[in-house]
Amino acid sequence: MTELIFIIPCSGIGKAFGTISREATYQVVEDLRKGETDTLCLSLLVIGDEDSNHLVQSHRCIAIDGCPLECAKKNLQLAGAKLTTNFRVVDLLKEHQNLKPKNITFLDQEGRELAKLLADQIAAKIDELNRGEIDS
Amino acid sequence: MNSPPKIGVVSCSGEGCVEGTLSRVATRLVLERLRPDNTVTICLPLFLTGEKGERMFAKYFPTIAVDGCEKKCAEKAIEKYSGKTAHSIVVINLLNEWYVEKPGSRRNLDEKGMKVASRIADEVVAVIDDLFKSGKWRRHANI
Ligand code: SF4
Numbered sequence: 001m002t003e004l005i006f007i008i009p010c011s012g013i014g015k016a017f018g019t020i021s022r023e024a025t026y027q028v029v030e031d032l033r034k035g036e037t038d039t040l041c042l043s044l045l046v047i048g049d050e051d052s053n054h055l056v057q058s059h060r061c062i063a064i065d066g067c068p069l070e071c072a073k074k075n076l077q078l079a080g081a082k083l084t085t086n087f088r089v090v091d092l093l094k095e096h097q098n099l100k101p102k103n104i105t106f107l108d109q110e111g112r113e114l115a116k117l118l119a120d121q122i123a124a125k126i127d128e129l130n131r132g133e134i135d136s
Numbered sequence: 137m138n139s140p141p142k143i144g145v146v147s148c149s150g151e152g153c154v155e156g157t158l159s160r161v162a163t164r165l166v167l168e169r170l171r172p173d174n175t176v177t178i179c180l181p182l183f184l185t186g187e188k189g190e191r192m193f194a195k196y197f198p199t200i201a202v203d204g205c206e207k208k209c210a211e212k213a214i215e216k217y218s219g220k221t222a223h224s225i226v227v228i229n230l231l232n233e234w235y236v237e238k239p240g241s242r243r244n245l246d247e248k249g250m251k252v253a254s255r256i257a258d259e260v261v262a263v264i265d266d267l268f269k270s271g272k273w274r275r276h277a278n279i
């Protein structure tokens with residue numbers, strides 16, 4: 001059995017970026033790579049929760065951030081996590097400038113499309129990690 | 137013209153559990169629909185990794201923490217890095233008080249889940265209105 005990988009989205013609340021990072025995470029954890037991946041509340045790392053710190057230190061993690069402030073990546077680094085790679089919604093938006101998500105609380109069609117694209121990229125990265133193609 | 141007074145509403149945003157989703161959606165309802173002119177928010181992890189300005193948040197705005205569960209991540213992060221909260225709401229305690237079951241999915245709230253989120257949002261609004269009416273707003277805003 002492959003070792004569980006933690007996918008940690010940022011806690012973005014003010015723009016659609018954070019919602020996309022969260023939805024992509026759920027697509028991976030609950031659908032695309034169910035059983036191989038899990039997630040946890042990023043805020044637990046912000047408050048230094050010991051059990052959560054231990055989980056991210058003992059499992060490979062992928063950070064999914066909404067914007068260049070990279071809260072998930074930075075908080076994982078501060079927690080001493082085994083951070084293997086990170087994604088940023090803002091980079092995906094640059095590659096797909098035709099998609100302009102507007103809704104924040106629940107994604108509109110364009111936001112959902114971006115979340116799906118991101119989820120596929122995360123799933124592909126998980127497969128590379130599990131095949132040992134990139135250092136973990 | 138002076139801008140209207142603002143209160144900070146900060147959700148734990150808990151991605152890992154449904155109580156976090158309720159806290160986030162209720163907070164968004166307050167910001168977007170119920171009190172858009174009198175509320176501001178901030179992404180919680182910025183209290184730890186953001187610039188100094190973000191740490192001033194609870195000093196500038198009287199701040200309500202909206203937490204999913206007893207771990208109280210929002211309240212703890214605000215008070216550790218920024219300042220005393222003006223009020224704290226814990227979603228799971230409200231659900232227990234109302235004898236309401238947790239919604240089944242953390243990913244999407246169904247109609248029942250949205251009703252619960254609206255009820256939580258109403259609680260937040262009641263706290264906001266009380267802070268304004270009672271004048272506690274000024275004390276917490278350091279003015
Ligand atoms: S990375 Fe950006 S969107 Fe995500 S929590 Fe941080 S500031 Fe908010």
Ligand code: SF4
Pocket residue numbers: 041042043044148149150151152153155156203204205206207208209210
């Ligand atoms: S308060 Fe509870 S639901 Fe919210 S982030 Fe912390 S652990 Fe998650």
